[in-house]
Amino acid sequence: MKKVRTFLKDSGRVLSVVALIIFTFCFAMFQGGFVSWFIFFTVIPFLIYSVLLSLVPLRFSQIEREVLPTHLKRGDDLLITVRFRNKTFFPLIFMTVREISHFEKQSEHGKLFFVGIKREFEWTYVIEDLQRGEYQFKGLEFIVTDFFGWTIRQKQVRAPQVFLVYPKTTDLAFSSMHMQYDQGAALSKYSIVKDTTMATGVRDYQPGDRFSWIHWKSFAKNSTLRTKEFEDRQSQQIFVCLQQNSSKLFEEAVDLTASIMKIIVKNRVDVSFATAGENRLNMPFVRTESQLEKVMQHLAVVEANGENTAATLLRGDQKELSRSVLVIVTGELTKDCKEVLMDSAKYTRAVICFVVVTKEQLKTIDAPQRTIGQSRVVYLTEDMFSQAFTEVNKP
Known part of the structure; x- marks a missing residue:
C-alpha cells in the first residue's frame, strides 16, 4: 500500500510538470509576443530537467561508514564518517542524504549536497552521550530534487552495520574477598586447597589425616605412621550474578558488574557469571579474554526484564555455588533479594551483595543494614565503584 501511494504521488508530480509545459506552450501560442515566448523558453529548461530527473535511474555505491572510537562505552560520543560514490550518469542538482537507523533523532543525521558532476562524497557527524545497547545502521536514504522542488526522487541503499555500546567500566582496586568456611563462622580471604598431585615431604600422623595420605613406605621401615605433606594452594572462587528484576539504577548496576568481571579476570581468579533475564546467560567458567568478551557483549544488551537471578541460581543445581563466594549486584x-540473602548460607560459602545507591540514599543507611543473615551488604554510589573490594573487607 505504501509503494502504491508513493507511485501515485511521484506520478502526480510528473503529470504536474508535463501539464505546466503544455500550459506555458499554449499560453505562448495564443498570447503571442516577445514576453510570452520569453517566459516559455526561460521555464522550459527547468521543466525538461524535472521530467528527465523523474525518469533516469539513480545509482549510488561504495558506501562506507567509519565509526570512532571502535570500542564504545556508555556515555561516549560517537564520531561517524560516511563515504559513498554517485554513479548516476545524469547531473544532479540538490541531494540530501540521511542515515536509516533506529536512533531517536534520526532526522539530524543527514546532509545536503550540491552535486553537479561530483562523484565522491563524504560527511561526518557526531552522536553524543550514547546509551548502552546494540545500535544498527540499515543504510542510506538519498533524496534528489530539481531547482524548484517540482520533482523529488527517493532511493534507499542498504549498508547494514551493527555496533555495541558496552557498559562504562571503572578501574577497581582488587583484593581478595573474605570467604566463609563450609560450616564454621570464621572468615578467610582464601579457601585452602591441598594439591595432592605432588608431595613435598612427610610428617607424623595426626588424628583426622586421610587414610590415602599415609606414607606406607615409611610405615614399612619403622612401623610408625607418617603422613604425606602437600603444598597448600590458595584459591578463591567467585560467582557473580546481576539482578534483573528491578529497573532502579540498573545502568549503574550493569557498569559495576562489568567492572567487577573485568578486574577479576585480569587477576586470574576463578569466576563464574550468570543472569536470569529473557536473554539469560550462565557461564560456569570465565577465564580467557574471549570468554570475558562474551560476558561484556551480554552486558551491553541486557535489560531489566528478568527474574531474581540469585534466587534462580539457588533453586537450580549449581555445584559451583557450594564452594564459591556469591557476588550479587543490584540497583x-x-x-x-533480602530473602535470598537470609537463606543463602545453606547453599554457598559466603555472599557479598553490592547495592548501587544514590548519595542521598547512602546517608540514610545504618550499620545494621549492612548485614543480612550471614551475608554482607555493601552500598556503593557510582563514584565509589573503584573502592568496591575495599568496602567488602572493612570490619
Whole structure:
C-alpha cells in the first residue's frame, strides 16, 4: 500500500510538470509576443530537467561508514564518517542524504549536497552521550530534487552495520574477598586447597589425616605412621550474578558488574557469571579474554526484564555455588533479594551483595543494614565503584 501511494504521488508530480509545459506552450501560442515566448523558453529548461530527473535511474555505491572510537562505552560520543560514490550518469542538482537507523533523532543525521558532476562524497557527524545497547545502521536514504522542488526522487541503499555500546567500566582496586568456611563462622580471604598431585615431604600422623595420605613406605621401615605433606594452594572462587528484576539504577548496576568481571579476570581468579533475564546467560567458567568478551557483549544488551537471578541460581543445581563466594549486584535491595540473602548460607560459602545507591540514599543507611543473615551488604554510589573490594573487607 505504501509503494502504491508513493507511485501515485511521484506520478502526480510528473503529470504536474508535463501539464505546466503544455500550459506555458499554449499560453505562448495564443498570447503571442516577445514576453510570452520569453517566459516559455526561460521555464522550459527547468521543466525538461524535472521530467528527465523523474525518469533516469539513480545509482549510488561504495558506501562506507567509519565509526570512532571502535570500542564504545556508555556515555561516549560517537564520531561517524560516511563515504559513498554517485554513479548516476545524469547531473544532479540538490541531494540530501540521511542515515536509516533506529536512533531517536534520526532526522539530524543527514546532509545536503550540491552535486553537479561530483562523484565522491563524504560527511561526518557526531552522536553524543550514547546509551548502552546494540545500535544498527540499515543504510542510506538519498533524496534528489530539481531547482524548484517540482520533482523529488527517493532511493534507499542498504549498508547494514551493527555496533555495541558496552557498559562504562571503572578501574577497581582488587583484593581478595573474605570467604566463609563450609560450616564454621570464621572468615578467610582464601579457601585452602591441598594439591595432592605432588608431595613435598612427610610428617607424623595426626588424628583426622586421610587414610590415602599415609606414607606406607615409611610405615614399612619403622612401623610408625607418617603422613604425606602437600603444598597448600590458595584459591578463591567467585560467582557473580546481576539482578534483573528491578529497573532502579540498573545502568549503574550493569557498569559495576562489568567492572567487577573485568578486574577479576585480569587477576586470574576463578569466576563464574550468570543472569536470569529473557536473554539469560550462565557461564560456569570465565577465564580467557574471549570468554570475558562474551560476558561484556551480554552486558551491553541486557535489560531489566528478568527474574531474581540469585534466587534462580539457588533453586537450580549449581555445584559451583557450594564452594564459591556469591557476588550479587543490584540497583535495589528488594524484599525477594533480602530473602535470598537470609537463606543463602545453606547453599554457598559466603555472599557479598553490592547495592548501587544514590548519595542521598547512602546517608540514610545504618550499620545494621549492612548485614543480612550471614551475608554482607555493601552500598556503593557510582563514584565509589573503584573502592568496591575495599568496602567488602572493612570490619
